[in-house]
Every structure is written in structure tokens, then in C-alpha cells.
Amino acid sequence: MVDIAKVKQQEALHDHCGVFGIYAPGEDVAKITYFALHSLQHRGQESAGIAVSDGIKLRSIRNLGLVTSVFNEHNLNKLKGFIAIGHNRYSTTGGNTQNNIQPIIISAKHSVFSVAHNGNIVNAQKLANKLGDVKRSSTSDTEVLAYTIYRAKGDKWKDKIIHAAPSFMGAYSIVACSKKRLYAFRDPWGIRPLSIGKLNGYYVIASETCALETIGAVYTRDVAPGEIIEIDKYGFHVLGKIGKPNLKFCLFEYVYLARPDSILNNELVHQVRNRSGAILASEAPVKADLAAAVPDSGTSAALGYSAAAKIPFGEVLIKNRYIGRTFIQPEQHIRELGVKIKFNPMKRMVYGKRIVIVDDSIVRGTTMKKIVEMLKKCGVREIHLRICSPPIKWPCYFGVDTPTRGQLIASDKNVAAIRKYIGADTLHYLSLKGLIRASGQPEGNLCTACFTGKYPMDVKYNFNKSIFE
Numbered sequence: 083m084v085d086i087a088k089v090k091q092q093e094a095l096h097d098h099c100g101v102f103g104i105y106a107p108g109e110d111v112a113k114i115t116y117f118a119l120h121s122l123q124h125r126g127q128e129s130a131g132i133a134v135s136d137g138i139k140l141r142s143i144r145n146l147g148l149v150t151s152v153f154n155e156h157n158l159n160k161l162k163g164f165i166a167i168g169h170n171r172y173s174t175t176g177g178n179t180q181n182n183i184q185p186i187i188i189s190a191k192h193s194v195f196s197v198a199h200n201g202n203i204v205n206a207q208k209l210a211n212k213l214g215d216v217k218r219s220s221t222s223d224t225e226v227l228a229y230t231i232y233r234a235k236g237d238k239w240k241d242k243i244i245h246a247a248p249s250f251m252g253a254y255s256i257v258a259c260s261k262k263r264l265y266a267f268r269d270p271w272g273i274r275p276l277s278i279g280k281l282n283g284y285y286v287i288a289s290e291t292c293a294l295e296t297i298g299a300v301y302t303r304d305v306a307p308g309e310i311i312e313i314d315k316y317g318f319h320v321l322g323k324i325g326k327p328n329l330k331f332c333l334f335e336y337v338y339l340a341r342p343d344s345i346l347n348n349e350l351v352h353q354v355r356n357r358s359g360a361i362l363a364s365e366a367p368v369k370a371d372l373a374a375a376v377p378d379s380g381t382s383a384a385l386g387y388s389a390a391a392k393i394p395f396g397e398v399l400i401k402n403r404y405i406g407r408t409f410i411q412p413e414q415h416i417r418e419l420g421v422k423i424k425f426n427p428m429k430r431m432v433y434g435k436r437i438v439i440v441d442d443s444i445v446r447g448t449t450m451k452k453i454v455e456m457l458k459k460c461g462v463r464e465i466h467l468r469i470c471s472p473p474i475k476w477p478c479y480f481g482v483d484t485p486t487r488g489q490l491i492a493s494d495k496n497v498a499a500i501r502k503y504i505g506a507d508t509l510h511y512l513s514l515k516g517l518i519r520a521s522g523q524p525e526g527n528l529c530t531a532c533f534t535g536k537y538p539m540d541v542k543y544n545f546n547k548s549i550f551e
């Protein structure tokens with residue numbers, strides 16, 4: 083028996099977590115964190131956790147599942163305090179087990195330290211080797227990071243973070259807390275987003291600005307690449323910088339990972355996707371009766387394509403939004419059912435028509451092949467695929483759950499061969515130049531490695547992804 087959601091997860095790219103932190107005496111920090119995590123659910127759906135400190139004790143609730151299934155009124159009421167950190171998880175390093183659920187909590191003699199991490203530490207094995215006799219209870223890179231901080235020089239957590247952080251290689255957007263202080267820090271490449279907001283005069287930190295808006299906070303700025311921040315009863319302090327900032331923000335956040343209503347580096351993600359569709363329309367025009375999206379991630383781009391190409395936008399595929407993670411079907415039908423259960427084409431909308439289908443990306447190609455088959459069975463005359471990112475040829479080592487290189491369809495097939503495999507009449511990808519232009523960012527500030535193979539740092543420690551398992 084196989085979990086369908088797991089199969090679909092394998093066919094798309096997924097982010098490795100959403101994080102949130104709040105320091106707000108007098109507020110119900112656990113409930114605020116719950117709502118923030120709910121709006122960051124797209125960044126991780128395997129497990130969720132919240133840790134809350136009242137200044138004396140740190141309590142936590144962590145479990146496998148979605149935010150709405152892990153927390154309820156009753157258990158949230160037990161989390162009283164003025165500091166909270168929260169986490170939604172997808173596993174890239176370490177499996178989806180109870181022990182790997184975050185926030186990770188390290189209890190020392192007279193203190194406690196809790197960490198929630200979005201990203202991936204590429205030199206985790208090397209750091210783990212240096213920990214020697216430390217008994218780790220999980221297989222996650224985040225626990226190694228937390229223990230490396232614990233073992234670092236200094237009596238205070240802030241000194242330990244300052245000493246330990248330069249040894250971390252990879253992507254880390256982190257919120258952490260001790261009993262009395264909230265911390266936030268981000269790798270010098272600023273690969274994953276991390277934003278700061280203000281709520282009723284208090285500070286909150288979130289992976290994406292959509293979480294700030296959900297809880298009624300006002301976005302103030304991002305945690306800068308390499309910045310270490312401490313928030314306590316005396317206010318907001320920048321403790322310093324980790325190494326030399328060298329911004330390489332993940333280009334794929336704009337394509338797929340972030341929510342369309344989030345602002346990344348001053349750009350609304352919906353508008354970036356909209357522009358990417360418009361640019362693709364100029365790069366790869368086609369005569370068609372209808373432009374449609376693969377919902378929901380392709381919708382902003384499809385609207386941009388439709389407007390620029392002057393082809394009417396129409397809904398063609400209806401997405402079932404209520405597929406639970408425990409939905410189970412017999413194994414032999416799994417791939418077929420996985421796509422059919424997720425998308426249902428509307429025959430009356432498509433029969434006899436020439437249709438442009440716009441999507442954000444193609445990973446393995448299996449989902450798109452099924453969609454094309456389903457549409458053809460509905461009597462579509464022509465199917466023209468337009469993909470609003472370049473071909474994904476390389477795995478990500480910075481916190482996105484990519485398959486191995488051999489499983490990426492574009493790693494060994496050119497566009498013509500991919501078109502043939504999928505069965506579309508035409509297929510075009512957005513150029514890298516076009517995507518960068520749509521993002522509104524200078525090329526030098528972006529990580530483009532899954533499209534180009536040019537990683538912003540040495541990833542050799544992580545070339546065997548299983549090395550740390």
C-alpha cells in the first residue's frame with residue numbers, strides 16, 4: 083500500500099520547510115504561531131511543531147502531519163509564554179520520522195535552546211564528525227547545527243551562534259530561541275527567504291511575508307544575508323554578520339516554491355510569475371483558442387501568457403484540493419490515479435480546441451504526460467505546452483527536495499525528446515535570461531544552479547545525498 087500524496091510529492095519539487103518566530107509578552111504567541119504556520123503550509127507538509135518559552139520553561143508540541151491535524155485549541159492552550167518558534171517540514175536530510183520533527187530542542191545544564199531551520203547544511207556530515215561523542219537523537223542536519231552551536235565557544239547563546247555560524251555551509255534561514263531570547267539568522271548567500279515584521283509593537287520573523295499578513299503584522303524588512311539578530315526585553319539587536327554577504331537568492335522560489343501573495347526581494351511573486359508568462363509568450367508564440375494553467379502554481383504565469391498573447395484564459399483542469407495525506411490506493415494503479423485524482427479535465431471546455439497549457443516547471447515529466455493524455459482523450463485538437471522556467475537539469479542541495487539527476491527528465495533529454503515523451507504538439511521553456519528578467523533581480527544575486535549546474539558554493543560534501551542518512 084502506498085501513500086498517493088507521497089507519490090505526487092515525488093513528482094514535484096518541494097521546499098524544505100517554513101519557519102516562524104515571535105517575541106511578544108502579553109500576546110497568545112502559540113496561537114499566533116499556529117496561524118502563521120498555517121499560511122506557510124505550502125513549504126512543508128510532513129510534520130509541524132511549536133516551541134514556547136515563558137522565561138522559565140520551554141514547552142513544545144511536535145507531530146507528523148499538517149498544522150491543522152497536529153494542533154488544536156486544547157493543546158495550544160497548554161503552550162503559555164512570550165516567545166514562540168514554529169516549523170513546517172519536508173525532509174531532504176533525514177527521513178520523515180518523529181525524531182526529526184522541528185523545532186529541535188537541546189536541553190543543557192541550566193538552559194535550553196530550540197531551533198527551526200529552512201534550508202540544508204551541505205557540510206553536515208563534516209560537522210557531525212567533529213561532534214564526537216554527542217548522542218544525537220535524529221538524522222537531520224538541523225540537530226547537527228544545533229549541537230555545533232551548543233558546543234561552540236561562549237557562555238551565552240548569542241556568543242555561541244556567532245562562533246558556530248561561520249562553519250555552516252549551505253542554506254539556512256533560522257529562527258531559534260532560548261528561555262528568554264529569540265534569534266534569527268540567515269546564511270551569507272541568503273538562499274532561502276526570511277522576513278521581519280512588527281505586530282502590536284513586537285517583532286515577528288517568518289519565511290514568507292504571506293505569514294506576516296495573515297497574522298496582521300506589518301512587513302518591515304528581510305533578515306539580510308549573513309545577519310544575526312537577537313530580540314529580548316531590551317529590543318531588537320543586530321549581533322553581527324556571518325562571513326561576507328554574497329547574495330545568491332533561490333530563483334526557484336519565484337517559479338514555484340513561494341506563495342504568489344508573498345513579496346521576495348521587493349517583488350510580489352504573483353507579478354513575477356505573470357511577467358514570466360508574458361515573456362514566454364513573446365519568446366514562444368502560438369496560435370490557439372484557449373490559454374490554461376496547470377492549477378494552482380501555473381495560474382499566475384498562464385494569466386500573463388494569455389494577456390500578452392491575446393489568447394483567452396480559461397479553466398481546463400480542476401484541481402482537487404482535498405486530498406489527504408493518508409489517502410491510499412493499490413500500488414499498481416498509483417501513478418495513474420495520483421494524477422487523475424489531483425486533476426480532472428473539463429471535456430466540454432476543451433473538445434475540438436487548440437490549447438496552450440502553461441505550467442511553472444517540469445521535473446520528471448510523468449505528471450505532464452498524464453495531463454496531456456487526459457486532455458487528448460477529451461478531444462483536444464492541439465496541445466501546446468509552455469513552461470515558465472528553463473529545463474531543470476541539476477539537483478538542489480539547498481533545501482529543495484529534488485530527485486537525483488538521473489530522474490530529472492531534462493538531465494539527459496533535449497526539448498524535442500521531452501516533447502515526444504510527453505506527447506504534446508509543441509513544447510517551449512522560458513529562457514534563463516527571460517526568467518531572470520521576470521524576477522526583477524540582478525543575475526549575480528541569484529542561485530540558478532538547478533538550471534545551470536553552477537552552484538554558489540562547493541557542494542561536494544553532499545554529492546551523495548545519502549551520506550548523512
Ligand code: SF4
Nearest residue numbers: 332334478529531532
Ligand atoms: S539549486 Fe535551484 S532550487 Fe536550489 S537554491 Fe538554487 S535555484 Fe533554488
